[in-house]
Amino acid sequence: MLWAALLAGIAGYVDAICYLRLGGAFAANMTGNLVEVGMGIAARQWSWAAWCASLIIAFLLGILAARLLLRTHRSPRLSLLIEAGVIAAAASGKLGLAAVPVLAAAMAMQNEAVTHGVVAVNVAFITGDIQRLGERIVPGTMPGQQPRKHEGQRWLILAILVFYAAGAAIGTVASGWDAPALILPAAVLAGGALLPKRWTGSAAQRQ
Numbered sequence: 001m002l003w004a005a006l007l008a009g010i011a012g013y014v015d016a017i018c019y020l021r022l023g024g025a026f027a028a029n030m031t032g033n034l035v036e037v038g039m040g041i042a043a044r045q046w047s048w049a050a051w052c053a054s055l056i057i058a059f060l061l062g063i064l065a066a067r068l069l070l071r072t073h074r075s076p077r078l079s080l081l082i083e084a085g086v087i088a089a090a091a092s093g094k095l096g097l098a099a100v101p102v103l104a105a106a107m108a109m110q111n112e113a114v115t116h117g118v119v120a121v122n123v124a125f126i127t128g129d130i131q132r133l134g135e136r137i138v139p140g141t142m143p144g145q146q147p148r149k150h151e152g153q154r155w156l157i158l159a160i161l162v163f164y165a166a167g168a169a170i171g172t173v174a175s176g177w178d179a180p181a182l183i184l185p186a187a188v189l190a191g192g193a194l195l196p197k198r199w200t201g202s203a204a205q206r207q
Helices: 002-021 030-042 046-072 077-091 096-117 126-137 151-177 179-193
Strands: none
Touching: 002 096, 002 151, 002 179, 030 046, 046 077, 046 096, 077 096, 077 179, 096 179, 126 151, 151 179
């Protein structure tokens, strides 16, 4: 649970840095980017709409890359190590605005690796996580249902939501460092990917 929550915190942290310091769009929150695409089209801000759309495409490419890696390597470790390297490259500041689509691809790799390799819960699709939390709260209050059936996952989803918000808060504070602030999530990812499986878990093995 803790590892999944930390990864959600990384997603919130990176989103805050990207939004505040690297172009005003998101790396993990594709719902927000899609809204920006629509608003840009409505305002005839074609370059902005195209920019936000490019981040969605980068996210899709990141999912594809993660799927290919998971097909050949059952463990998500390699995907997370690659992601750490990508974020470290963005932290160098040499990529400029190109860092944002690169980070979007990295966040997609993290999300896909976690969903299929650590826990069967999404650490970046926050709207969906809130929906799943609601679905798991209601059965416990309905007659004839087992109150504890989804208790473990309720706490996991709640932890993901809290850590995502906390990560965004920390990222906001750290955004004064601009791109170099990204070295923190890169270090956490690299360290976590090297931890024993008993610390990170493996959804793929539990399914």
